[in-house]
Amino acid sequence: MQFYSRKWIMPEDLNPNGSLFGGKLLSWIDAESAIFAMCQLGKDRHLVTKFISEINFVSSGKQGDIIEMGVEVRKIGNTSISLHAVVRNMMTKEVIIDISDIVFVNLGADGKPQAHGYSAESD
Structure with missing residues (x-):
């Protein structure tokens, strides 16, 4: 898995604890x-979040920490892309945090999956 983005945890990102x-x-x-999904499928897609699986909070971040986010493709369907x-x-x-499955669906102009x-040949 590659880690593409970083965030610096600031005071406004904290909970009451x-x-x-x-x-x-x-x-x-x-x-x-x-x-990430748009970069995989192409910029002219109209992707929406369809599903996020169980979310496993393993540890916590605190003010001043720098976190990095990694995403990888799990599966590409006809109208969807699943990520980890x-x-x-x-x-x-x-x-x-570890999220095993995030699914995005491409929508047509009518708002329905399209x-x-x-395809692998599109690369």
């Missing part, structure tokens, strides 16, 4: 995964 707010982290992962995402502390490499047209 002083650790990284899970909702903020999930927002970052969703955005990073969507960008991991966030870890950049310095210690300790995993903060084939994205990606």
